[in-house]
Amino acid sequence: MRLFVIALSAFLVSSAGAADPFPSVAAKVNPKVVKLFGAGGFRGVANYGSGILISADGHILTAASQMLDSAEIVVHLADGRKMKAAVLVTEPILDSALLKIKVEGKKLDEPTGLDLEHFDYFEAAKRPKAQPGDWILGFSNQFEIAMRDEHFSIQKGVIMAYTKMHGRRGVFDFPYQGDVYVIDQITNNPGAAGGPLTDRKGNLLGIIGKEIKNTLSETWMNYAIPLAAEVETKDGDKTVTLSLPKFVELGMKGQYKPVKRPETVASVGGYHGVIFVPNVLEKTPPYVEDVVTGSPADKAGLRADDLVSFIDGEPIYSIKMFHDYLKRTSAGTKLRLEVRRGENLQTVELTLGEYPAKPLPAKPTEPKK
Secondary structure: OHHHHHHHHHHHHHHOOOOOOHHHHHHHHHHHEEEEEOOOOOOOOOOEEEEEEOOOOOEEEEEOOHHHOOOOEEEEOOOOOEEEEEEEEEEHHHOEEEEEEEOOOOOOOOOOOOOOOOOOHHHHHHOOOOOOOOEEEEEEOHHHOOOOOOOOEEEEEEEEEEEEOOEEEOOEEOOOOOEEEEEOOOOOOOOOOOOEEEOOOOOEEEEEOOOEEEOOOOEEEOEEEEOOOEEEEEEOOEEEEEEHHHHHHHHHHOOOOOOOOOOOOOOOOOEOOEEEOOOOOOOOOOEEEEEEOOOHHHHHOOOOOOEEEEEOOEEOOOHHHHHHHHOOOOOOOEEEEEEEEOOEEEEEEEEOEOOOOOOOOEOOOOOOO
C-alpha cells in the first residue's frame, strides 16, 4: 500500500502541471486536516475517519458518522500531536458534524490558544462551484493508512457531475438529499468520510461523503458535499431550507439547533417480537432477553443472550438505535440481522409482521447449562 501511494504521488507530480507541483499542494493541505478516532473497531464499523480544520481555535468539520457516537474522540494533528475533541453539533440532513479540540484546563467555549493552520471555510464557500470536467484531489485517512504525523492518502480524479443525491443506507433513504459532486475516483472508502475535496491548487471544494449506494443504479457512489450545500426539509408543518454555511456559523457559536427528522411511518414499524434486556442505561447494548413465541424473531431463530450488532449492514450500538431503525419499517420488510452469539457472529434473516391483536406469550427461556 505504501508503494502504491508513492507511485501515485510520482504520477501526480508529472500530471498536475509545472505551475502547481503536487508535493507543494500536499504540503499545503495536510496541516489543515486531521485524523479522527472514536467508536467502532469491530467488523464492518471503522473507528477512524477524517476531518477538516476550519479555525485556528481547533474547530473541525466532518461527516455525521456513527464513529462520533463515542464517549471520547481522539484527534491526530499533522504534527503528530494527539488531542481530545468533543462534538458540538451534528445535522444528519446536511450529513455534517462540527467538533472542537479540547485543551486541558479550558472549557469548551473558551479559546484554546492553539493557532492551528486551517481552511478559511467561509471564503471557500463563496467561490463558484466546481464544474464537470474539473480536476480534483481527495484527501482522507481511508483504510487508516495515515497515523499521527503521516500524510493523508491523496487521490486524483475528475468531477463527473453536479447533481442531486439519490442514495440509501440499508433499507432507508439517506437523509442528505441535496446537491453533490459525483467523482470518477473511488474516494468514499472506510475512514474517508469528512476529508476535504480540493482543486489541484489545494483550494477547498467540498467534504468527502460516506459509503452510500445510488438508489437509481444500485451502485456505490463516490461523491462530496459542496461547501455551500442547501437542503429543503420539513420542520413540523413548515418547509425550511438548511444551509451548510449557516450550520457552521451557528455551530461554532453554540447556537445551532438540529432539525427533528420527520418519520416516514407514523407507527413504531413492523412487528419483530424481540424482548430486550431492561433499557436502564443511556446506551444499553441490544441484548436479547427473550423472544415472543410464534413471532418473527422466534421463527428467525433469535435466542436469549444474542447481541444484535448490525441490521442490513448498519451498526446497532443500543436498544434505542434498534427501535429508531425499526420505526421506518412496515410489515413484510425483510431484515438481515447479524448477532453476536458467544464468540461468533451469526446472520439471521427476519421478516417483520403485523402487530398481533392481543399480546403473545414470551417463549420460555431454556435453563442455562
